[in-house]
Amino acid sequence: MKKGTQNILLFGLAATAMLLLAAGGASADSPDDILVFTHKSAKIGNVSPAEIKDIFLKKRANWSQGAKVVPVHAPPSSAARNAFRQRVLSMEEFEEQNYWQDGKLRHGLEPPVSFGNPLRAIFRLDNGVGYCFRSDYVEGVVHVVLVIPSDGKSK
């Protein structure tokens, strides 16, 4: 093999290794990741943040697959709720309050229920969808459909 070809191959290998390392770093699990989950038995594939946003703003009452869905929030003013509002709903707290107050008058919309531990609620709710930080997550209890890292870009 010629030396030039060898150099090109080595450079290619090094670049691939660096890319893999970078990708590995980006996908590293963080305790601040928000995990969006459904009941263990729900046959829901991966969903988009836009669909989750529509469900939690009650713009839609069904999954795109067709099944009914009941959104369950983390408690108001909790860290998980604030993070979810910023990363998924793209709203400030007062904007969310305005949204529900206006929606109530327009269409009789009520905000989703809140639970101290959404994991607990979704464990019991067949058609529920909830979220929590990865640090609060318990393996094997629910079915994760979306991961939203702290930078807001879903995985």
Added chain:
Amino acid sequence: MLLTHRPDSASLGVARCWPFVATLVFGSVAFAQEPAGDLEAVMRRIEELEKKIASQDQAHNEQSEELAALKEAHEKHVLGLDEEILEVQGDSLKRYMNIYGFFQMNFVKTWFEKDSMLGAYALENSSFNSNFNLFFSSQMTETLSFLGELAFFFSPHGEIKSFEVSGASGTVFERIDARVADPINPSSTGISFFDGGLSIERIHLTYSPKDWLNILVGRFLTPYGIWNIDHCAPLFLTAHLPYLQINRLVPLSQTGLQIYGKFFPWERVYFDYALTLSNGQGPTESVFDLNENKGLGARLHLKLDFEKLTISGGTYAYHDKVTTDKKVIGFKGISPGSDQKEKFLWMEREEVEVYKQYVLASDLKLEFFGILLQAEYVFKYTQYEVPLLLEAQRLAMKGQNPLDVLYSPDFISRAAYVLLAYRLPLSKILGPVQVTPYFMFESSIVNDTLPMGDSLVFSGGLNVRPSPYVVLKAEYTYVALDELISALGVHFMYLQTAVSF
């Protein structure tokens, strides 16, 4: 001795093999001693083995159950799934009836030519409550819900019932007086109280099996435009309603059936539709229809909702036949020669006004970086089958002799508004307080056959929302009217506090 004896490898090999050898030897002897047909011992052995297997299965099942119980206990431990807590928390998933609503308080000051026709109409400086609406809603099941809205008014108290026509005898000016005597205490003759108006704005049951299919029965707000869907003063930017709402070119609410739904063709794209079938319009439409024709409507609406840009547009088409009638009772003279069996009392239903109306309403809304651009346009064609006999007031407006007999011709109504607003980027200074200056332009032609009644309206104001529940508005409005009414038009100043709760 045995303890000290160390066996060599050969004797170890014999020691390991000897049970095998012994089994062979004793087995051969036993086999040789038992007759070939005697299977009793073998059967006993099989039974013993079966019993052993059954007992082992039972033990296995018991262990599995114990394991499942342990797993559940573990989950309960990890998740804190205490049954008592779950009972309490489960209650919060149950649906209760919600009661909420809104009201508004207004102050209006007007300026106009005192010697113009407006002198008879315009308000003096007034403070008043113009709305107090209560909502009731409940999500009874996953797919069944109801929403009711009651509006309480002081009106029609004070509303003008009829005008006195100069020179025409028998005409009197009258206001509607909604005062009634105290029915509990008839002796209190001078005591009366206001029996204010009450309106069922909407009351409907909705069945929602899918996002794309919702079936609603009852009285509902007509799904047209932006203003009629917003419906409540706290949601309006301006202090006054646009003229296309005031003139009710499209019925604001209907009684009947509505099928509506939403599709999601792409992410962040929403396509809504609605079909309406109702009694239509008429003097008694909320209770019963005066003709066989039903009001038919169809709505299409598209919305693109991106992070900083929202565009939506829709249209609603509506057709209806409106009938107004009267009941006439008469007596036939009973002469000595007439048949006594003949009915002497008769009653007839007489149509006073019958017309078809064709309405098209369109709306457009654009929001980007705090800027709001909103517009609505309504076109209505009224085609008479039984034209209305014009009253003296209308004749005067048409420049005719008030004593002439004339009927209303077919006519066209048009109205439009454009609203431009900007939500000031003051969140870093004012936090959640939203401050939105706005400007609105309106044009309306109520009846194209009338020489007056057209108007141009210019409004400017400030909308401040200090909390999700309170909206404060200050507005100046100028209405340019036909010269026959007032060359200088009329100026309004509104102060409004709209509260939702």
